[in-house]
Amino acid sequence: MKKNIVLSIILFIAGFSQAQSLKSPDGNFTMNFALLESGTPTYNLLYKGKTVLKTSKLGLELKNDKVSLLDNFIIANTATSQFNETWKPVWGEESSIRNHYNELAVTLTQKNTERQIVIRFRLFDDGLGFRYEFPQQKNLVYFVIKEEHTQFAMTGDHTAFWIPGDYDTQEYDYTKSKLSEIRGLMDKAITGNLSQTSFSPTGVQTSLMLKTDEGLYINLHEAALIDYACMHLNLDDKNMVFESWLTPDVNGDKGYMQAPCHSPWRTVIVSDDARDIVASKMIYNLNEPCKIEDTSWIKPTKYVGVWWEMITGKSSWAYTDELPSVQLGITDYSKVKPNGKHGANTANVKKYIDFAAKNGFDAVLVEGWNEGWEDWFGNSKDYVFDFVSPYPDFDLEGIRDYAKSKGIKMIMHHETSGSVRNYERHLDQAYEFMKENGYDAVKSGYVGPILPRGENHYSQWIVNHYQYAVEKAAEYKIMVNAHEAVRPTGIARTYPNLIGNESARGTEYQAFGGSKPNHVAILPFTRLLGGPMDYTPGIFEMDISKINPNNNSHVNSTLANQLALYVTLYSPLQMAADLPENYEKFADAFQFIKDVPADWETSRYLEAEPAEYLTVARKAKESGNWFLGSVGGENPRTSTLKFDFLEKGKTYIATIYSDAKDAHYKTNPQAYTITKVVVNNKSKLSQFVAAGGGYAISIVEADKNDIKGLKRL
Numbered sequence: 001m002k003k004n005i006v007l008s009i010i011l012f013i014a015g016f017s018q019a020q021s022l023k024s025p026d027g028n029f030t031m032n033f034a035l036l037e038s039g040t041p042t043y044n045l046l047y048k049g050k051t052v053l054k055t056s057k058l059g060l061e062l063k064n065d066k067v068s069l070l071d072n073f074i075i076a077n078t079a080t081s082q083f084n085e086t087w088k089p090v091w092g093e094e095s096s097i098r099n100h101y102n103e104l105a106v107t108l109t110q111k112n113t114e115r116q117i118v119i120r121f122r123l124f125d126d127g128l129g130f131r132y133e134f135p136q137q138k139n140l141v142y143f144v145i146k147e148e149h150t151q152f153a154m155t156g157d158h159t160a161f162w163i164p165g166d167y168d169t170q171e172y173d174y175t176k177s178k179l180s181e182i183r184g185l186m187d188k189a190i191t192g193n194l195s196q197t198s199f200s201p202t203g204v205q206t207s208l209m210l211k212t213d214e215g216l217y218i219n220l221h222e223a224a225l226i227d228y229a230c231m232h233l234n235l236d237d238k239n240m241v242f243e244s245w246l247t248p249d250v251n252g253d254k255g256y257m258q259a260p261c262h263s264p265w266r267t268v269i270v271s272d273d274a275r276d277i278v279a280s281k282m283i284y285n286l287n288e289p290c291k292i293e294d295t296s297w298i299k300p301t302k303y304v305g306v307w308w309e310m311i312t313g314k315s316s317w318a319y320t321d322e323l324p325s326v327q328l329g330i331t332d333y334s335k336v337k338p339n340g341k342h343g344a345n346t347a348n349v350k351k352y353i354d355f356a357a358k359n360g361f362d363a364v365l366v367e368g369w370n371e372g373w374e375d376w377f378g379n380s381k382d383y384v385f386d387f388v389s390p391y392p393d394f395d396l397e398g399i400r401d402y403a404k405s406k407g408i409k410m411i412m413h414h415e416t417s418g419s420v421r422n423y424e425r426h427l428d429q430a431y432e433f434m435k436e437n438g439y440d441a442v443k444s445g446y447v448g449p450i451l452p453r454g455e456n457h458y459s460q461w462i463v464n465h466y467q468y469a470v471e472k473a474a475e476y477k478i479m480v481n482a483h484e485a486v487r488p489t490g491i492a493r494t495y496p497n498l499i500g501n502e503s504a505r506g507t508e509y510q511a512f513g514g515s516k517p518n519h520v521a522i523l524p525f526t527r528l529l530g531g532p533m534d535y536t537p538g539i540f541e542m543d544i545s546k547i548n549p550n551n552n553s554h555v556n557s558t559l560a561n562q563l564a565l566y567v568t569l570y571s572p573l574q575m576a577a578d579l580p581e582n583y584e585k586f587a588d589a590f591q592f593i594k595d596v597p598a599d600w601e602t603s604r605y606l607e608a609e610p611a612e613y614l615t616v617a618r619k620a621k622e623s624g625n626w627f628l629g630s631v632g633g634e635n636p637r638t639s640t641l642k643f644d645f646l647e648k649g650k651t652y653i654a655t656i657y658s659d660a661k662d663a664h665y666k667t668n669p670q671a672y673t674i675t676k677v678v679v680n681n682k683s684k685l686s687q688f689v690a691a692g693g694g695y696a697i698s699i700v701e702a703d704k705n706d707i708k709g710l711k712r713l
Contacts, residue, residue, distance in 0.1 A: 019032060019033065019034040020032070020033045020034070020075075020078055020104060020106060021033075022080070022102055022103075022104040022121055022123050023102060023123065024101075024102060024123045024124060024125050025082075025084075025100050025101065025102060025124070025125055026125045028047060028048050028125065029045065029046065029047055029123050029124075029125075029127070029128065029270070030045070030046045031043060031044070031045050031046075031104070031121055031123050031128055032044050032045075032046075033104065033106055033119070033121065034055075035073060035074070035075065035108075036057075036071075038071045038072070039071045039072040039073040039074065039110075039111070040057055040058075040059065040070060040071040040073070041057070041058040041059060041073060041106075041108060041119060042055050042056060042057050042058065043055075043056055043058065043121070043130070044056065044153075045128055045268060045270070047216065047270045047271075047272075048272070050214070050216070051155050052155070052216065052218060052268070052270050053152055053153055053154070053155075053268065054153040054154070054155055055153060056150075056151035056152055056153040056241070057149060057150075057151045058119060058132075058149070058150055058151070059071070059148075059149050059150075060132065060145055060147070060148050060149065061145070061146045061147045061148075061149060062143050062144060062145060062146055063143075063144035063145070063146040063253060064144070065143070067110070067112060067113055068146075069110065069115070069117055070149065072110050072111050072112055073108040073109065073110050073111070073117075074108065074109055074111060075106060075107070075108060076107045076108060076109040076116065077106075077107040078104065078105065078106050078107070079104075079105045079107075080102070080103060080104050080105075081102075081103045081105075082101075082102050082103070083099065083100065083101050083102075083103065083122075084098075084099070084100045085098070085099045085100075086098050086099070087099060087289065089284075089493065089496065090290065090295045090298050090496035091298070091300050091496060091499070091572040091598075091599050092570075092572070092599075092600065093570050093600050093602075093603040093618065094281070094600070094601075094602055094603060095600070095601045095602065095621065097281045097284065097285065098281075099281075099285040100124065100125065101122040101123055101124045101129075101285070102122070102123050103120065103121065103122050103123075104120075104121045104123075105118055105119075105120045105121075106118065106119045106120075106121075113139055113140075114139050115137065115139045115140045116135055116137055116140070117132055117133065117134055117135075117140075118132075118133040118134075118135060119131075119132060119133070120133055122265075122286065124282050124285065126269055126270070126271065126276060126280040126282050127219075127267060127268050127269035127270050127280065127282050128267070128268045128270075129223060129265040129266065129267050129268075129282060129286045130265065130266055131262055131263045131264060131265045131266065132148075132262060132263040133260075133261075133262040133263075134257065134259040134260060134261050134262065135259065135260055136259055136260040137259060140259050141258065141259055142256075142257070142258050142259075143257050143259075144253050144254075144255065144256055144257070145229075145246065145253070145254045145255035145256075145257060146253070146254060147244075147245070147246060147254060148231070148244045148246055148254070148255075148263070149243060149244065150231075150243065150244040150266055151241055151242065151243050151244075152220055152233070152241070152242040152243075152268070153239075153240070153241045153242075154179065154210075154240040154241065154242065155212065155240075156212060156213065156240065157178050157179050157180050157240060158178070158179055158210045158211060158212050158213075158218070158240075159176065159177070159178060159210065159211045159212075159213075160176070160177060160178070160179055160182065160204070160208065160209070160210050161174050161175075161176050161208075161209040161210075161522050161525065161526065161610050161611055162174065162175055162177070162182065162189075162204040162205070162208055162209075163175070163189070163204065163205050164186060164189050164190045164198055164203065164204065164205070165198060165199055165200055165203025165204050165205055165232040165233070165234070165245065166190075166196050166197060166198050166199075166205065166232075167197040167198075167199065167247045167248070167456035167457065167458055167459070168193075168195040168196050168197045168449075168450075168456055168457040168458070169193045169195060169196045169457070169484070170205060170487055170503050170504050170505070170527070171193055171502075171504065171505045171506075171509065172189065172190070172191060172193075172505060173189075173191070173505060173515055173516045173519060174516070174518075174519065174522045174526070174611070175188075175189045176611050179235060179237060179240055180237055180240075182201075182202050182204065182235060182237065183201045183202050183237055186198075186201045186202070194377070194378075194447055194448050195418065195447070195448050195449045195450075195457065197456060199232070199234075199245065200234050200245070202234060202235040202236075202237050203232055203233070203234045203235075203245060204232065204233050204234075204235065205232055205233075205487075206220055206221040206222060206231060206232065206233060206487075207219055207220070207221035207487070207525075207526040207527060207529050207530060208220045208221070208233060208242075208526070209277070209522070209525045209526050209610050211610065215272060216270065216271075216272055217270065217271050217272070217273070217274050217276075217277050217610075218268065218269070218270050219267075219268070219269040219270075219277055219280075219525065219526075219529060220233065220242065220266075220267070220268060221267045221269070221283060221489070221529060221530060222264045222265060222266055222267060222489050223264060223265040223267050223282075223283040223284075223286035223287060223489050223490045223530070224264050224265055224286055224287045224288070224489055224490060224491065224494075225264045225463060225486065225489040225491070226264065226463075226467060226491070227261070227460065227463070227464055227467075228246075228255055228263055228264050228460055228463065229246040229247040229248070229249075229254050229255050229458065229459055229460040229463065230246070230247045230458035230459075230463060230486050230487075231244050231245070231246055231247075231264070231266070232244075232245040232246070232247065233245060244266070247456050247457075247458040247459045247460075248456065248459060249454075249455060249456070249459040249460060249461055250452065250453070250454030250455050250459075254459075254460070255460050256460065264489065265286040267282060267283055267286065269282055269283075269529070273608075274525070274608040274609050274610060275605040275606075275607070275608040277525055277529075277608070278524045278525055278528075278529075278605055278608055278614065278616075279603070279605050280529065283489060283490040283529055283530050284490040284492075284493045285490075285493075286490060287489075287490040287491055287493040287494050288493070288494045289493070289494065290493065290494060290495075290496060291474075291494050291495065292474050292495065292496065292497065295496060297440065297477045298479060298496050298497050298499065299362075299479075300499070300572035300573070300597070300598035300599040301362045301363050301409075301411075301441065301479075301499070301572070301573050301574075301598065302360075302361050302362050302363075302574050302575075302576070302597075302598055303356070303361055303362060303363040303364060303365055303411060303573070303574075303575050303576075304352055304355060304356050304361055304364055304365075304575065304576050304577075304580070305352065305364055305365030305366060305367070305411065305575060305577075306343045306344055306348060306349060306352055306364075306365065306366045306367060306368070307365060307367050307536070307575075307577065308511075308536075308539075308547075308577050308578055308579060309343050309547070309579060310343050310367060310368060311508045311511045312511045312544050312547045312548045312551055312553075313511075313547075313548040313550060313551045314341075314343075314547050314548045315341050315342065315343030315348075315368075316339060316341045316342055316343065316368070316373075317342075317343070317344070317367060317368030317373040317376070318339065318342065318368070318373040318374045318376075319333060319336075319338060319339065319342045319368075319371075319373070319374070319391040319392070319393065320333070320336040320337060320338055320339050320342075320374060321339040321374075322336045322337055322339075323336060323374045323375070324374075324375070325374070325375045325379075326371070326372055326374045326375050328371060328372060328383060328385070328386050328389065329386075331371070333371060333391060333392050334392060338392075338393065342368065342391065342393060343367070343368055344366050344367065344368040344369040344391065344393075344394050345393040345394065346393060346394060346395040346398060346399060349364070349366055349394070349399050350399070350402055351580065352364045352366075352580065353399075353402060353403050353406055353408050354406070355580040355583075356406075356408050357406040357407060357408055359583075359590075359594050360594055361408070361576065362408070362409055363408060363409040363410065363411050363441065364403065364408055364409075364410055364411065365410075365411040365413060365443060365575070366394075366399075366410065366411070366413060367413045367415070367443075368391075368413075369390055369391065369394045369396075369413065370385060370386075370387065370388070370389055370390055370391065370394075370413075371385075371386070371389045371390070371391055372384055372385045372386075372389075376415065376417050377417055377447060377448050378448065380449065380451065380453060381417065381419065382419050382421065382422050382451055383419075383422055384416075384417045384419050384422060385414075385415065385416070385417070385419075385422070385426075386426055387414050387423075387426050387429070387430035387433065388426075388429060388430060388433045396437060397437075400437050400438050403438075404438060409438070409439075409440060409441070410437075410438065410439050411439065411441045411442070411443060411481075412434050412439040412441065412442040412443070413442070413443050413444075413445075414430060414442050414443070414444045414445070415444075415445040415447065416444065416445060416446050417445075417446075417447055417448050418446050418447060418448040418449055418450045418451055418457075418484075419451040420446075420450060420451060420452070420455075420462060420465050421451060421452060422451070423444075423465075423469070424465065424468070424469075427469065427472055428472070431472065431473060431475075431476040431478055432476070434476070434478060435476055435477075435478070439478075440477070440478060440479060441478065441479040441480070441481065441499070441573075442473070442478055442479070442480055442481070443481045443482075443483065443534070444469065444480060444481070444482045444483065444485070445482075445483045445484055446482075446483065446484035446485055447483075447484055450462055457484065457485070457486065458486045462486075463486050466482060466485045466486055467491070469482070470482075470491075470495050470497065470498045471495065473497055474495060474497045477497075478497065479497045479498075479499045479573075480497055480498050480499065480500075481499060481500035481501070481534050481573055482498070482500075482501050482502070482503075483501070483502035483503075483534070484502060484503070485501060485502075485503060486503065487501065487503040487504065487527060487530055487531075488501050488503065488530040488531025488532075489530045489531070490530055490531060491531070492531050492532070498531070499532070499571075499572050499573045500532055500533065500534035500571055500572070500573040501531060501532070501533060501534065502533065502534055503527065503533070504523060504526075504527040504533055504535075505519065506533070506534070506535050506536055507535055507536040507537060507539060507555075507577055508536070510539065510544075510553065510554075510555040510556065510557070511544050511551065511553050511555075512553060513553050514553055514554055514555065514556045515556060516556065516634070517556045517557065517633065517634050517665045517691065517692030518611045518612070518632075518633035518634050518692075520535075520557075520561070520565060520568065520569065520631050521610070521611055521612060521613055521614055521631050521632065521633045522610055522611050523535070523569060524568060524569065524570075524608075524614055525608075525610040528569065528570065532570055532571035532572060532573065533569060533571055534571060534573055534575065535565065535569050535571065536575045536577040537562055537565035537566060537569065537574075537575070537577060538562055538563075538565075538566070538575065538576040538577050538578055538593055539555050539557070539562055539577060539578050539582075540559055540562065540578050540582045540583060540585070540586050540589070540590075540670070541555075541578060541579070541582045541585075542554055542555040542556075542557065542559075542665075542669040542670065547579065554666065555669070556665050556666065556692055557665050557669065557692050557693075558659050558663050558664070558665050558669045558670075558671070558672070558690055558692055558693040558694065559586065559589060559669060559670050559671075559672050560589075560657055560658050560659045560663070560672045560690075560693055560694050560695050560696065561631055561632070561659075561665070561692060561693050561694035563589060563592045563593065563629070563657050563694070563695075563696035564629035564630055564631050564694035564695060564696045565629065565631065565694075566592070566593060566596045566627075566629065566696070567596065567616055567617075567618055567627050567628060567629025567696060568614050568615075568616055568629040568630070568631050568694075570600075570603075570618075571598065572598050572599060573598065574596075574598045576590075576593050586670070588674055589657060589672060589674070592655075592657050592696050592698060595625075595627075595698050596627050596696075596698070597620045597621070597622070597623070597627070599620070599621045599622075600618040600619060600620060600621060601618075601619040601620065601621045601624070602618070602619045603616055603617070603618045603619075604616065604617045604618075604645045606628075606641045606642075606645075607630070607639060607640075607641065611633055612632070612633045612637070613630065613631065613632050613633060613637060613639065613689070614630065614631055615628070615629070615630035615639055615641060616628070616629060616630075617645050617699075619645075624701070625698065625699060625700050625701070626645070626646065626652075626697075626698075626699035627696070627697065627698055627699065628696065628697040628699065629694065629695075629696050629697075630687070630689060630694050630695050630696075631689075631693075631694040632689040632690070632691070632692070632693050632694055633691075633692075634691060634692065635691055636688070636689060636690050636691050636693070637689050638686055638687065638688055638689070639685075639686070639687045639688075639689050639695070640684070640685070640686050640687075641684070641685050641687075642683070642684050642685075643679050643680065643681055643682070643683040643684070643685070643699075643713075644681050644682070645681070646679070646680060646681040646683075646699070647681065648681050649680075650680065650681075650701055651678060651679075651680055651701070651702055651703075651707060652678070652679050652680065652699045652700060652701050652702055653676055653677070653678060653679075653699070653700050653702040653706060653707060653710065654676070654677050654678075654679045654683075654697050654698070654699045654713065655674065655675070655676050655697065655698045655699075655700075656673075656674070656675045656676075656677065656685075656687070656695060656696075656697050657672060657673075657674050657695060657696045657697070658672060658673055658674075658675070658687060658688065658689075658695035658696075659671065659672060659673075659688060659689060659690035659693040659694070659695065660672055660673050660690075661688060663690035663693055664690055664691050664692070664693075665690065665691055665692025665693065666691075666692070669692070676710055677710060677711050677712065677713040678702070678707045678710045678711065678712045678713065679699065679712075679713045683712075683713040684713070685713060
């Protein structure tokens with residue numbers, strides 16, 4: 001018996017060839033790389049001595065290639081290095097970011113083909129990043145990826161916060177479940193969307209948040225998605241192993257490659273403290289430094305817009321209801337009857353410009369300004385918009401001049417309806433038109449099935465289109481906020497003119513039947529790790545029927561929760577999305593939206609638990625004032641925090657916008673209180689948070705005269 005045990009150990013050790021280990025700078029992480037007896041590359045990951053990922057296989061399956069890049073490898077070379085720098089983002093949660101890692105590059109040679117690949121690992125103090133690299137060589141030049149087989153082997157049946165795997169949309173509510181329950185919950189989790197393509201009953205999207213029974217937090221995602229298909233994860237729910245699942249193109253192929261090239265980074269962020277997950281900048285650090293030499297034109301922006309009134313159904317994008325179809329350049333809009341509810345009319349737009357100027361906003365977005373909205377969706381129409389032709393009731397030059405006189409910038413809107421070829425044909429002309437008329441930023445959209453027909457929103461070709469639009473915009477000094485595009489993977493470090501994405505279920509769904517009340521307590525742990533979201537917060541009227549009697553949707557949030565989102569959901573592009581008249585009804589609460597900035601010197605995450613709560617304090621770049629936001633989940637809670645992030649020896653006035661004791665996201669969402677107190681770095685707060693609620697605090701340095709009569713906290 002002893003002989004058999006010893007022999008088994010010897011065989012097990014022999015099965016792993018030339019193992020290599022890598023530690024993080026702080027020593028908390030250990031990554032082990034080895035080849036199986038078959039020559040298959042593997043890795044595992046430990047955190048503070050505990051296994052995070054069990055032995056997980058690496059490799060790629062190639063099309064029309066019997067050998068592929070899966071096994072029969074030997075280690076040709078290994079190289080280790082260290083890196084430590086601090087870089088300054090153009091905008092962000094922090095004014096400086098440390099990029100500190102240890103690296104292991106393993107060069108593998110495939111014995112039967114003499115092909116080489118490099119697997120490069122970078123181990124940070126917050127997690128692991130690794131990618132495949134394909135050096136220039138005679139035996140691997142052009143190749144097509146059939147599938148990438150990167151594994152993430154879990155140690156147990158963890159709790160997951162997931163959305164269904166889909167080639168065309170990320171606009172789902174999150175489901176919290178055990179990994180073993182995903183299969184049984186998938187059908188319920190897949191809710192309707194204008195374009196969606198699911199692929200597996202256990203397929204999920206990244207960024208995927210996980211929590212072990214032992215209290216370890218794990219996030220799986222990717223960084224620097226360039227010239228490659230978006231990665232999903234497919235779960236083997238018998239063995240609890242996730243494997244990469246790339247988005248295919250119209251032919252079912254998953255990547256056309258030409259060496260030298262490389263994959264995006266696969267990322268694993270880990271901590272025993274949930275605050276470390278949301279604070280991680282590892283995904284940004286795995287992207288290339290900024291490639292825009294002069295970034296002075298890239299500016300964080302707060303805006304309002306002609307948008308929510310269309311989303312709720314109060315107004316329309318279309319100019320007329322008389323036309324069953326439109327042909328650009330042929331249809332004569334001067335001969336049709338206006339429908340009387342077109343939102344982007346000159347008088348209405350000027351109202352928003354006046355409101356923006358009066359309340360200190362930077363810009364106004366207008367959707368539905370251009371011809372073509374009468375049949376913009378659902379017809380597989382290629383030439384749907386030209387991006388330069390305004391409707392008769394939109395005085396382009398008059399609005400441009402009026403906005404300029406008020407010190408307000410206009411934000412352009414380019415809905416493509418998924419017609420990517422048409423957009424690329426018009427892109428230079430559209431950007432030139434913007435610059436000629438004073439537009440420095442564009443919100444683009446990709447609603448509906450992609451044209452060319454059969455392509456998916458997240459395939460390699462379409463991912464390249466999104467990148468092309470951002471890089472082309474940089475040539476014109478234009479900032480981009482792309483909706484329905486692939487979820488961000490830190491590319492805004494390299495191209496900071498990408499100041500926003502949607503790429504998740506945003507506020508609009510509150511007018512389409514509602515979102516779960518804990519949705520905003522999950523997004524910072526998932527979608528926002530790769531880049532900011534144009535979530536469009538700030539809704540004060542939760543009963544949508546008061547805006548449009550034909551829409552019975554309800555915004556599942558308290559008013560105080562909406563205020564907190566300006567701090568908890570970081571973005572350099574922040575919209576006050578509600579109608580101006582709704583802000584005028586609650587002018588005291590609206591003051592917080594007017595005060596809160598969109599760019600920060602530093603951030604401190606104070607409380608965090610996915611789907612339950614998040615509390616963060618941020619220091620403004622210019623004023624030095626602090627702002628704090630806290631959001632809850634489906635149940636009421638008490639938030640407790642210390643103000644030890646404040647400077648010692650100074651006194652501050654904290655204005656607290658909080659849920660009233662009887663507030664509830666469904667039954668009493670507009671119940672809030674505003675309290676002013678005196679605080680310093682020794683102060684503590686115990687604050688009630690309603691179901692679907694939250695609170696927001698502005699903190700301003702004060703002198704003795706300012707604090708007279710105020711209570712000390």
